[in-house]
Amino acid sequence: MSHKKFITLAIESSCDDTAIAVMDGEYNVLSAALSSQIDSHSKYGGVVPELASRMHQEAIMPLLKDVLAKANITDPKNEINLIAVTSGPGLMGSLLVGVMTAKALAQGWEIPLIGVNHLEGHIFANVAANKDLTPPFVSMVVSGGHTEIIHVRGFGDYELLGSTRDDAAGEAYDKIAKILGLGYPGGPIIDKLAKTGNPDAYPLPVPLSNTDLVEFSFSGLKTAAVTLLQKAERNGISIYPEDFCASFQKAVIASLTGKVQLALKNTGVKKLTLSGGVAANSGLRSALGELSAKRGIELFLPPVSMCTDNAVMIAAAGYNAYGRGAISDLSLSPNPSWEIW
Ligand code: KG4
Numbered sequence: 021m022s023h024k025k026f027i028t029l030a031i032e033s034s035c036d037d038t039a040i041a042v043m044d045g046e047y048n049v050l051s052a053a054l055s056s057q058i059d060s061h062s063k064y065g066g067v068v069p070e071l072a073s074r075m076h077q078e079a080i081m082p083l084l085k086d087v088l089a090k091a092n093i094t095d096p097k098n099e100i101n102l103i104a105v106t107s108g109p110g111l112m113g114s115l116l117v118g119v120m121t122a123k124a125l126a127q128g129w130e131i132p133l134i135g136v137n138h139l140e141g142h143i144f145a146n147v148a149a150n151k152d153l154t155p156p157f158v159s160m161v162v163s164g165g166h167t168e169i170i171h172v173r174g175f176g177d178y179e180l181l182g183s184t185r186d187d188a189a190g191e192a193y194d195k196i197a198k199i200l201g202l203g204y205p206g207g208p209i210i211d212k213l214a215k216t217g218n219p220d221a222y223p224l225p226v227p228l229s230n231t232d233l234v235e236f237s238f239s240g241l242k243t244a245a246v247t248l249l250q251k252a253e254r255n256g257i258s259i260y261p262e263d264f265c266a267s268f269q270k271a272v273i274a275s276l277t278g279k280v281q282l283a284l285k286n287t288g289v290k291k292l293t294l295s296g297g298v299a300a301n302s303g304l305r306s307a308l309g310e311l312s313a314k315r316g317i318e319l320f321l322p323p324v325s326m327c328t329d330n331a332v333m334i335a336a337a338g339y340n341a342y343g344r345g346a347i348s349d350l351s352l353s354p355n356p357s358w359e360i361w
């Protein structure tokens with residue numbers, strides 16, 4: 021039987037990565053590329069929104085040309101079936117670049133358009149990476165902007181089980197790295213240093229560990245870490261970065277795994293997926309591996325390239341939503357605080 025192609029062109033520009041992908045169906049990536057802005061934002065220790073939108077604007081058309089060429093698309097008007105674009109949540113200026121580009125292409129090529137939720141995209145990173153994954157499952161999305169545990173009852177049917185009261189997990193990594201003068205983004209740097217450090221060297225509190233609430237609070241952990249560092253400085257005690265990173269990472273992982281365990285228990289669901297930038301964390305990946313083996317939970321972890329922001333996940337989510345009957349029109353506008361539950 022010949023395979024009928026359904027080609028989705030996807031654009032992601034919600035934060036500081038301009039990403040474009042061309043995908044056939046939900047699993048088959050024809051080409052994908054990403055233009056990272058990390059070097060430009062790193063000297064500020066975080067993403068500067070104004071700079072991000074300007075850089076998206078510069079990068080997006082050359083990237084599109086590149087991705088179409090690599091996918092061997094010579095006649096986009098006739099070869100592409102759907103244009104999917106992240107339309108929220110995210111930074112307004114950044115989202116606008118992707119959405120306006122997608123609308124112009126949809127209008128010019130007369131192709132259906134769909135606005136995709138970035139968080140639904142992160143959930144679909146797991147779908148694109150695992151053909152066997154079907155709902156219901158519990159999905160933990162942990163990134164620089166998100167710390168959410170979601171019950172995926174069905175595709176398009178989401179229940180928020182818990183989130184953070186303040187900072188996102190990745191934000192906490194980035195802030196601690198900034199305080200320690202380690203660079204940006206902090207997650208991968210702390211993760212690497214933690215590998216050779218002693219996780220029991222510095223006592224740091226696991227936020228909200230004494231409650232049954234599925235909730236996170238990383239700003240309290242950050243404050244505890246800062247207090248510890250200041251006290252050490254006052255007393256002339258030197259801090260070993262490896263040990264400090266290992267201790268900090270231990271507290272973050274204990275918080276994430278503890279709360280996801282509660283969410284699994286409360287729902288009775290036996291499948292767990294992880295995504296978002298912090299899902300690249302080696303300690304978290306192995307802690308969840310252990311948890312799944314011990315509790316009989318089926319664990320899905322996308323490859324690291326699909327954990328951080330990318331357009332493949334947006335293509336998969338857009339394709340699935342379109343299949344469920346969702347569609348946008350040319351009045352599509354970014355919604356920086358769009359929620360899917
Ligand atoms: O998903 P993402 O690329 O962008 C957002 O939507 O935020 O996530 C970026 C975040 C940053 O905060 C970064 O420090 C964190 O993910 N991150 C990590 C690791 N790699 C990236 N955090 C902990 N360990 C890592 N290995």
Ligand code: ZN
Binds near residue numbers: 138142163297328329
């Ligand atoms: Zn993201």
